[in-house]
Amino acid sequence: MPIEFPANDKFHEECGVVAVYGHPEAANLVYLGLYALQHRGQESAGIATSDRGKMYVELGMGLVADIFTSQRIKKLPGNIAIGHNRYSTAGVSQIVNAQPCLINYAKGSMALAHNGNLVNADQIREALVDEGAIFQSSNDSEVIVHLIAHSHQELFVNRVIEALAGVQGAYSLALMTEHEVVVARDPHGFRPLCLGRLDGAYIVASESCVMDLIEAEYLREVEPGEVLLINEDGLQSFFPFHRQETRRCIFEHIYFARPDSLIFGEYTYSVRKRMGKALANQSPVEADIVVPVPDSGNLSALGYSEESGIPFEMALIRNHYVGRTFIEPQSPIRHFGVKVKLNAVKKLISGKRVIIIDDSIVRGTTSRKIVKMVRDAGAKEVHVRISSPPTLFPCFYGIDTPNRDELIASRHTLEETRNFITADSLEYLHLENMLNMMGEDSGKFCSACFDGQYPVDIDGRGHQPVQLQLFGSETPDV
Amino acid sequence: MPIEFPANDKFHEECGVVAVYGHPEAANLVYLGLYALQHRGQESAGIATSDRGKMYVELGMGLVADIFTSQRIKKLPGNIAIGHNRYSTAGVSQIVNAQPCLINYAKGSMALAHNGNLVNADQIREALVDEGAIFQSSNDSEVIVHLIAHSHQELFVNRVIEALAGVQGAYSLALMTEHEVVVARDPHGFRPLCLGRLDGAYIVASESCVMDLIEAEYLREVEPGEVLLINEDGLQSFFPFHRQETRRCIFEHIYFARPDSLIFGEYTYSVRKRMGKALANQSPVEADIVVPVPDSGNLSALGYSEESGIPFEMALIRNHYVGRTFIEPQSPIRHFGVKVKLNAVKKLISGKRVIIIDDSIVRGTTSRKIVKMVRDAGAKEVHVRISSPPTLFPCFYGIDTPNRDELIASRHTLEETRNFITADSLEYLHLENMLNMMGEDSGKFCSACFDGQYPVDIDGRGHQPVQLQLFGSETPDV
């Protein structure tokens, strides 16, 4: 019987966004950007462009490289474009949820691509439907476009600002009209967003790896609470919202972002390695080798090894050709699970005391299989070290976490978890150690999934009066 | 170079709809119904179902049998279902236009499938966007769901009625909520819609051939201006709108509907044959054989032959395996056009005076190629007889007609057209003859595409005060 692989036992980011203003090959650049951001969402992807007052959109299910042929790219003329990768949340994998969503409203057309999650989407949605609005998807994005359409501001950028003034939660947004691009990042700055330049065009993307691929110059982060308007007059920056405390998602560094991306002012690669070092200092253990769970544990394992002096061995080997389904025999070999993806190198492990490093544990089932695989390969001891704290609380700002019931750490003690995964020892990086490691920025991260301290009231009461008087008064020096 | 076949040189219906209430295999029955209505639209198809208060939808591009696997049908639980086939209008072949459209609004969820075209959609859309509504497709259907969502009526059926009171044009609609089905046909009755019964369930469909396929009992037409509510209390009928003159689309009989369908009180088969007979009486010509353009001209040719006594020969043979694209050689054989679809049987044609019968001429290019093919096969004379009047005006009620500029008859005299298609003679069935042929119903048809007499003001000024006081006071005896 063919089995679908169990949902990867990892947390999931929900999206990646890209925008280009002012480049004759805008759609192609967005395509490349989405390609570089494929890790942020593999369910669906889309690109919208604007050409001479007309807008175009192409959407599809699957990977960017499969959806977009050169024929489809040709259907996307214009030098303004935005794009979106979406992650597949179980059960609602449908084309109606693909973005960018392109709509017509009183003032014309707009397209929107959104990374993040609104905390008060349900309340707003309720209020909007009370006034007669209709919703065709379960996306937060549809809430935002309704708010923009309802705004009484004249200028599009002001409509966006008025709309965003009413929402709470996480958003890194790219919007497009017939003639301009507007991007915005929520005041807490949960999700990353950066700005670059190529041949006179502006590029906006979730991660800096996009700039590297298209050889754009990386300019800077879009700031928390910043709204950028890019049009024929160039780029204008606004900070129309009450300033909030910065609360970057630490999980971007732990797992989501590409290691070669510069986000929140640091390369993810460096942060991961420091986490490994911090973990080595905090939870040392006598052992013979340090082994990463590839590829999520690679860099923290490297850091752990460097700090502890225990040799680093890539003793778990990935099969690079893992497909989406896989036909398991009826018997007697059952429950392949992680085996089709990973295999242990017996020679390295046999008779050794092994430290396995990963970035997180979700349900514990994968860790349990890995520990068993390592033990079957002859390990004398198996110590598991996790480069982040136990995940105890759900995320409301754009990460797809399982129910608390499914999060092993939220229902079990450390000892119970250790027992479940059958490790000889198990340690997580402590929250304070992780944050301290971030230096002077240590207070600027959201750690709600670890400690339940939600920076935005998850009941969603509004508290962000908009400062429309500021419009246009600031010009950024980029 | 591969060429896409030129848009079939025919007029196009825009949709087929099916609804089922109260059958455990509702989705499967709708699937079968769409299968039987495939001729009404081949661009996209969709099915929505309702199960225990939850709604499901599956949409896809292409043919019903290709879109729906048994796996997809299984994702559509429940004993209420509606479905839709959509025709591909050039250039906007996109998944966002696929129906049924499923939306959430203040009072819950609804799904809608629509056949027809509203005359005042643009005005309503404008008014709605002025109030802040947003539109994600170019479908009239989105206008209707907005109106329903905006209605202040409590009962869903009354919301639908209030919404429809504001629209003008053609609609045969199937709507579904969590617990009921509502169907409606516009007061002029432009598009067909019929009601049937199977195992205690109600079936609604564009044409009666659906009832034949699923072995449902055909009950009756849904009347012009009738609204049906089907729920756990059974079926209720309402006539809430001001009565209008019936204006059935005569093109349903001429070309769109299946010959085995009973619509507007007659089998299309019989009407087509009568048209052929009327044509024979009106425009006789001495000839040796009567040849239909398959399959659109089959039945009128049969009628022409019977009436004239000139033998019927199927001397144009269809290739049953015509695909969507086809690779033409560079040279020296060019312009295959109709040749890959049709071939003439030389033996039958050589040396003969041939009457070619078709149902209509659109641009004239196909007719010209057919006349050439018949002449190349050795015909001594080629007389073309068309079983409907010249199409001079565009349709605003659900048929995709080319621009007037492209309608050969609207820019050319009969003689010029004859000359263009290189026939020895050309005659169309006269409008009065066609209508007379319909007997006592002759006044109940829309003939706007022939005479420009549009039954609904195409400027779209409203004139249908709703009679809400009538609600529930009538119960149909079905």
Add this chain to the structure above:
Amino acid sequence: MPIEFPANDKFHEECGVVAVYGHPEAANLVYLGLYALQHRGQESAGIATSDRGKMYVELGMGLVADIFTSQRIKKLPGNIAIGHNRYSTAGVSQIVNAQPCLINYAKGSMALAHNGNLVNADQIREALVDEGAIFQSSNDSEVIVHLIAHSHQELFVNRVIEALAGVQGAYSLALMTEHEVVVARDPHGFRPLCLGRLDGAYIVASESCVMDLIEAEYLREVEPGEVLLINEDGLQSFFPFHRQETRRCIFEHIYFARPDSLIFGEYTYSVRKRMGKALANQSPVEADIVVPVPDSGNLSALGYSEESGIPFEMALIRNHYVGRTFIEPQSPIRHFGVKVKLNAVKKLISGKRVIIIDDSIVRGTTSRKIVKMVRDAGAKEVHVRISSPPTLFPCFYGIDTPNRDELIASRHTLEETRNFITADSLEYLHLENMLNMMGEDSGKFCSACFDGQYPVDIDGRGHQPVQLQLFGSETPDV
């Protein structure tokens, strides 16, 4: 549950072949030819070409228009090409059986496309494997290429002749080397094959409809027992085999060939109509309408109607969108069978005495369903008339017939068959009437499937001494 349609309840031709010599767009012309011959085989198709001493082949499963993109056609350079359509015999639908088969042997390369069936293939195969030959498919064609490879003749055409001298049965063959095309038709001439000319190039094809599509001039049939060599010296004709009695397959006229094809000296259309007339004379019955089973019964029904004076009505309507699979509901509507393909027009049938005309009955199950459908539509009487004799014996010359056990006529009396299909009366066209109808050619047809008189000893003892001395001595005047 999705059901595959039962094997169409018809007999099946096994193949169509096309060859082109001397045209710069050889592959494209072969593609068009296969397109026109799609009715002769839908399982797989292939094209091989020859360019500057190198050969190319592209094969695929499915329909010609789906297999060949312009990209694949571009991979087939050269001005020599042959092509093949193959019918899907149940169970062995595999790419290894697709043709043309392209092989390398002592003298170079050759490609072969074969329509027909050899009677002594098994004996030859046995002899060849005894000498060490290996076989990779179950095709007779592989037997022929082995024989050609084993021949000690120098010239390719002579190798082919020597090979064919040893085989018995039906073959219409197209072969190609780096520099020439050789075509051959067996001495009995079971399968059709014709010759045409386009822009100086020679075209060979199973049916003349290929010439019509590509606008080639139809020259003549390839004669029974004729071998044609086409190379830079032009076309040479040989008759190297002992002359045999001509035994054309009458089923080509009854069912397989396209009505617009000229084969065996007659248009299939005319023959079918004459069969209907003969049937009317032989087995008249008082009735109100004559109804064909579309499309196989169309022309004989037309003939029957003309001869009997009973009106012709196309009262069984085909669904043009029948796909390969179709999802049947679990209950209570079962056994759709023919219903998804055909529907009866009730109005025409109700209360009438109906004559249903088809070309043949295989298992009887389809006829039974059609009779039931017509009766359900209200027919007062249902008379079935079949325009060919009862099929009692299997074909060994290229038609896929069911086992004798499955042929209803071979195990049941006429009365039992009538009873099974629930008709009021049933008559087949008598063999002598059918043959008489062919006029002076009446003795030149194979009627083995009706009378068991197999023109070629089906035990396969050889009896065709080759006349190699004749080589090259005859030049045809084409």
Add this chain to the structure above:
Amino acid sequence: MPIEFPANDKFHEECGVVAVYGHPEAANLVYLGLYALQHRGQESAGIATSDRGKMYVELGMGLVADIFTSQRIKKLPGNIAIGHNRYSTAGVSQIVNAQPCLINYAKGSMALAHNGNLVNADQIREALVDEGAIFQSSNDSEVIVHLIAHSHQELFVNRVIEALAGVQGAYSLALMTEHEVVVARDPHGFRPLCLGRLDGAYIVASESCVMDLIEAEYLREVEPGEVLLINEDGLQSFFPFHRQETRRCIFEHIYFARPDSLIFGEYTYSVRKRMGKALANQSPVEADIVVPVPDSGNLSALGYSEESGIPFEMALIRNHYVGRTFIEPQSPIRHFGVKVKLNAVKKLISGKRVIIIDDSIVRGTTSRKIVKMVRDAGAKEVHVRISSPPTLFPCFYGIDTPNRDELIASRHTLEETRNFITADSLEYLHLENMLNMMGEDSGKFCSACFDGQYPVDIDGRGHQPVQLQLFGSETPDV
């Protein structure tokens, strides 16, 4: 314009083979085995099984997980199975070359799956075609099945031995008849092949990672020159050929085999790491970080780092979602090449002296791009170290190498190559150091691609008299 990625700038293995005897889920186990061996060939894959005297085969183009659905696995009954993965050699990617090839010959049926390359295939092929054999593919495998079919030995295993006695070159073969499996490895043992056991069944596979995945017990290597017969009597081992010097392909360790595979008595992982250490000793350089080209350089970089004490950094990041094509913009960003696959982490590299480690250089173009990428990221110095010697000669034993003209090292001095790739220094591991590193086995490897010393005369003169008298006299103790 969409561009196909340039052929990966690596050498390519041609195949992986798997065989199972005596397991009720034989096809499923072979499927899993092919899944684990996917790195050995991605063009096509196939599985053949044997059940009650009948053989089945399913072939397809593409990846194992895409070709084989559970439906296709179900078409492969029986408890004997063999399977094959094939690498795509440019230009001949065709289904006719897919394996296993299944043939019928005088003694019944056989299927064959072959990894390797015969040196005298052309001569044998020539001799065979002179005797009338025909060839349908360009595979060496077809040569072998012909030889087996021509053998006059009675027992299948002896036919195989007689056939192999005539061939020279590299082969790791799995053969199957209706009732047995025969596997063979050439006397030099160029390609790996190992034996395992699961639930009483025997498993044979190219690499031991297959045993790990299906949880079979690894028994031992199939020895160079060994022939195994596995049937209902169990397993028998033969050494029928003259003993030859063992000549394992060192490139299996350098690049082809999975690091978790035990081949030639060692884990590839360990060998690669030792190569890195040897390279560090041989060619040290003062630098700040050691960076692997992922994943081919990972382990040698780790070894280099350990030995040199220079920190290991994974500063080149792979995009895990690289597809087969990719749409490049027209301008001004051109020549993405390696950029879509790799990106440099600037932070790590900027201002550093960087050692880049890879396993080999083929054309030099990829290395050049990587050096440029590292330099653009700010490296102060870029030193390239290659963990194998310069590849100067083509391989005739199963590896797809470019022409000598394309091998940069064969036409350029070390200094010229260094200059071309723009590195500050470039060093290869010297051949003697590499071989020394293999310890007492150092003489047992083929190093022809480095030194041109071909262990088998590449002119293909035979020199392996078969020792048929030995048949059956040896029984291996496994």
